[in-house]
Amino acid sequence: KNQVEQSPQSLIILEGKNCTLQCNYTVSPFSNLRWYKQDTGRGPVSLTIMTFSENTKSNGRYTATLDADTKQSSLHITASQLSDSASYICVVREFGNEKLTFGTGTRLTIIP
Amino acid sequence: DTEVTQTPKHLVMGMTNKKSLKCEQHMGHRAMYWYKQKAKKPPELMFVYSYEKLSINESVPSRFSPECPNSSLLNLHLHALQPEDSALYLCASSPLGTGVQETQYFGPGTRLLVL
Numbered sequence: 001k002n003q004v005e006q007s008p009q010s011l012i013i014l015e016g017k018n019c020t021l022q023c024n025y026t027v028s029p030f031s032n033l034r035w036y037k038q039d040t041g042r043g044p045v046s047l048t049i050m051t052f053s054e055n056t057k058s059n060g061r062y063t064a065t066l067d068a069d070t071k072q073s074s075l076h077i078t079a080s081q082l083s084d085s086a087s088y089i090c091v092v093r094e095f096g097n098e099k100l101t102f103g104t105g106t107r108l109t110i111i112p
Numbered sequence: 113d114t115e116v117t118q119t120p121k122h123l124v125m126g127m128t129n130k131k132s133l134k135c136e137q138h139m140g141h142r143a144m145y146w147y148k149q150k151a152k153k154p155p156e157l158m159f160v161y162s163y164e165k166l167s168i169n170e171s172v173p174s175r176f177s178p179e180c181p182n183s184s185l186l187n188l189h190l191h192a193l194q195p196e197d198s199a200l201y202l203c204a205s206s207p208l209g210t211g212v213q214e215t216q217y218f219g220p221g222t223r224l225l226v227l
Contacts, residue, residue, distance in 0.1 A: 034215060043116075043202050043218035044155070089154060098143060098168065098206075100216065102154035 002027040004092050004103035012109045017080055021106045023073040023090030031095040035064050035075045038087045038105070047075070047088075077108075085110045116219035118203050124225045127193060133222045135186040135203030142208040144186040145216065146178060149200045161186060162208055193226045200224075 004025045013019050025033070032051050036044035048057045048064040050073070057064050063076045077084055090103040116137045125131050135144065143162050147155035160168035161180040175197075177189040186203055200223055204216040 036218075041200060041221070041223060043118075043204075043220045045218070046215050049215050098160055098162070098208075099157060104154055105152075107152075 002092070002094060002101045004090055004101050006088075006090050006103040006106050008106060009104070010107040010109070012111060013080055015080060015082055015110050015112050018076065018078050019080060019108065021075045021077075021088050021090075021108070023075070023103055025071050025073070025090070025092045025101070025103075027071075027092040027094050027101050029095040030068060030071075031093040031097075033064075033066055033073050033093075034091045035062070035073075036089045036091060038089055040086075044089055044091075080110045082110050082112065084108060116203055116205055116217050118201075118219035118222050120222060121220070122223045122225075124227065125190065125193065126227050127195075129193075130189070130191045132190065133188040133201055133203075133224075135188075135205075135219055136184055137205040137217070138184055139205065139217065140183075140207075141205035141217075142183060143206045144180065145204040145206075146176075146186070146188050147202040147204065147218075149202055149221070155202055159188075190224075193224075195226050198224055198226045 007022045034049045035047045038044040047062050050066040052068050061078045066073045087105040089105045091100050119134045146158040149155040158172045159178045164180045175192050179187040200221045202221045203219040206216045
């Protein structure tokens with residue numbers, strides 16, 4: 001069964017600090033992996049999408065990495081801001097399939 | 113226009129009511145999705161429409177009835193819901209195909225409360 005596991009479940013950091021969120025998956029065959037940011041009560045917003053051949057991709061203060069061999073991804077947030085407080089969801093797509101496998105998310109809280 | 117819109121934003125309904133959720137996109141996407149999300153849980157897929165035809169139904173109870181009138185619109189008709197159906201209902205769309213860069217774009221969701 002395809003699974004996506006994220007850690008930590010929740011994280012609290014001071015404004016201005018960096019943090020890294022982890023995602024491990026078992027989805028196979030692999031198509032792509034996306035990181036979404038979801039504010040409470042709102043729809044998920046895509047931050048990055050990574051394919052098999054990509055190791056690193058940045059979007060502003062967000063940098064995602066992918067190791068397709070170990071089936072691991074990370075999302076690094078630099079110089080955190082209060083607006084970064086949200087749930088971050090790792091989502092993996094199986095090749096040739098419309099369905100996505102969602103991780104349970106990491107709840108990030110930035111405190112001033 | 114890279115936006116998926118959903119109406120209403122909030123909905124409160126009784127167990128005997130009939131209501132509909134609406135979703136619209138104008139990105140030319142040919143796949144549209146309904147998800148249900150409970151608090152602190154990831155979204156759960158309910159239905160997928162491909163080229164306006166229902167391609168996936170994740171064993172959703174018949175009190176939820178999807179409809180895709182055209183390639184830009186997706187409805188979810190609700191009837192005789194239960195309190196446990198209270199959740200955030202998300203609509204998403206994506207270009208259809210096996211492109212590895214394909215992304216699902218999510219709407220803001222409808223917060224549903226069943227009394």
